[in-house]
Amino acid sequence: MNKITKIIFALAPLSLILMYLYPIWSISLEAPQYPEGLGMYINISSMEGHKPNDIHSVNGLNHYIGMKIIEPDSIVELKLMPYIILFMILTGLGIVFLNNRKLILVWIVLFLIVAVIGMYDFYMWGYDYGHNLDPHAIIKIPGMYYQPPLIGSKQLLNFTAHSYPYIGGFAAVFSIVISGFSFVFDKYILKNQRTKNE
């Protein structure tokens, strides 16, 4: 592995540190009577409101449609995620020192598996919250489910729900892209140069 490749690839595990500092995902809700907005951040090990009591308020609203109470402390994924990402950071930095290009590919594949499982898990979490409704709910609309969009915006009764990655999430995307680029850079671009030089 070339020195430049190492520097480029090192950015991949290092950028994951941002996931500890900033929210990974943001779900926000808009409605006429909430001009100030309402929403939640999903952090690496916790969930928090955009404003201090937003989760409390969202739970208050959800009880009308029979959704379960969101209790961040009981979400297992939030307990595992810090270790999974830590593992990715340490193995990534290890690869920099091991000097083996093929390991980059292994790391990328591993990370993609983690990411896909993570997104699937997030989707299922949203599906469960949106579909598993209390049969005694105050407001029942046949055929209406309240699953927030995985990515994008969706109208849920009087609320518009927006779900998008946040800084931590973008850092993860960046990490995958830059690691992929470092692999391609090392394998093809540098190889071409080496061939030319010969």
Added chain:
Amino acid sequence: MKKNLLLYSIAALIVAMAILITACPSSKKDGVDANAASKVYVAPGQYDEFYAFFSGGFSGQMSVYGLPSGRLFRVIPVFSVDAEKGYGFSEESKAMLNTSHGFVPWDDAHHPEYSMKGGMPDGRWIFINGNNTPRIARIDLTTFTTKEIIEIPNSGGNHSSAFGTENCEYVMAGTRFSVPIPNEDVSIEDYKQKFKGALSFIKVDPNNGKMDIAFQILMPGFDYDLSRAGKAKSHGWSFFSMYNTEQANSMLEINASQNDKDFIAAVNWKKAEEYIAQGKFKEFTSNYVHNYYDENTHTAISEKKNKVKVLIPGECPGLVYFMPSPKSPHGCDVDPTGEFIVGGGKLATVIPVFSFDKMTKAIADKKFDKEIDGIPVLNYQSVIAGEVEKPGLGPLHTEFDGNGFAYTSMFVSSEIVKWSLKDFKVVDRIPTYYSIGHLMIPGGNTVKPYGKYMVALNKITKDRYLPTGPELCQSAQLIDISGDKMKLLLDFPTIGEPHYGLAFPASLIKDKQVQYYKMENNKNPHKTVKEADTKVVREGSTVHIYMTTIRSHFKPDNIEGIKVGDEVYFHVTNLEQDWDIPHGFAVLGNNSSELLILPGETSTIKWIPKETGIYPFYCTDFCSALHQEMSGYVRVSPANSSTKLTWNK
């Protein structure tokens, strides 16, 4: 020829009359700015530029308006009970209205004053006086609620109050009615010998605003009317106007209007602090009560006090001087530089303007005409800077625009006159509708007025609004003072009688508002933090119901086992943690008010059921789509019944 002369004379007379009639301020639209509508229009969803606070007079409350729109935002209960908010009815708020005479559910609020730093409002508190049972209240500007009320002892009508010093060192009070000090059973005929007036200086804790009476000054038995603290160069001095220096005790309207000049007292409060430090005070015994809200329990606490430090001017040279001021002065207002003190003699034909520099020089040169009870009376000519000639009739109160002009309200001629502080000449005048008392310019009592607008606070409205039976509204009028000519922009009605007002830019406090009380800070002993903890506890014939509210239900909402004659306390905690979601609570037949419980707050209302039966209770503040469903029942059984105490969680 003679006949022609007569005809010409008559014609000239008719023309003159016509000119005179058209020139008379008879039109209801006199002085109205042609673009008034656009100048006061605040589009839907937009904010006003200024917060304005008007005293509610005999309503005992304070109202909050926006300027320039004149829209009413809120009425803050201060000295009077307010069933709408449970103020004075809930167990937590009752103590706020305690006095040495017991619970007093009403007062007459006159003059608000904001806390200041460096002579400018700092947006922390507003103080306001209770005139009838002498008190001063402190209102917090992050919650718009009354946080403290202190009673003023040795006082009989707390009128020259609440005026503050430029760094909120003191809030001042002066007695309008002199009384025997200490109060005792004497003949009213002994007024001159036995009646005294007290000026009070109330210390304000710079950290939490808590008030404490630092000292009182025992003055001759006159009627102390208004006051103002010095500012900038005159900081350290305070000025108190007074009437009835005749010391009449009956038919004051005639008997207290005989002297050609009454006084404005100049009090050197820095000197007073020295005398207090030297121990040159007497300790008087007089009962008074100090009430304040505990921030965490949201509960008012009453503290009885009975000692006050009193300074006697005759024993404290240099403490007080009298400046003669024409005919029963009302206002004694200090200009932004602190140099001029403007007297407003209700019956005077001129507006006297006193000079602070001349006053200090006259004191140094001992230019005294006489002494009253050991207080030197300064020579009028030695302290006067000038007189505003022919200002109008009944000058009352003056404020300043910061551009070298003063504005004085004229009660009798029902107008405002604008005059120059350079040459004391009148430059403009505008009619008011009708009988203006105080006027107010945003920051008009500070070292740097915000100017732009002026508000006339009127006593009489007569034909200005749609009539409403015998009692008509009182009103405020908004006047544009940004140009050379004053221009009327807007009339708007006020609550009670707006004696005086204040205004400052909205940006000063807009973003500091408390949105809800944090549940984790709720230290009310009767709080319930989650539905699982709700309960009903019987202690003999007293029953405590620990209840919660959240959209859209009460827990518990079915209670059985209450008996006729029980003393039932509903301790209701609002579990919401969201702005603008209060819940109400009211139970049928209760001889009390509702509760209005703000998010994160616990409030308690007492109920003594008198007959058996089922009593519904419900939420009174439309909280959600299922507000109508937010209700419950209490079963009341006979006093000797064996119905078990039960409730549902």
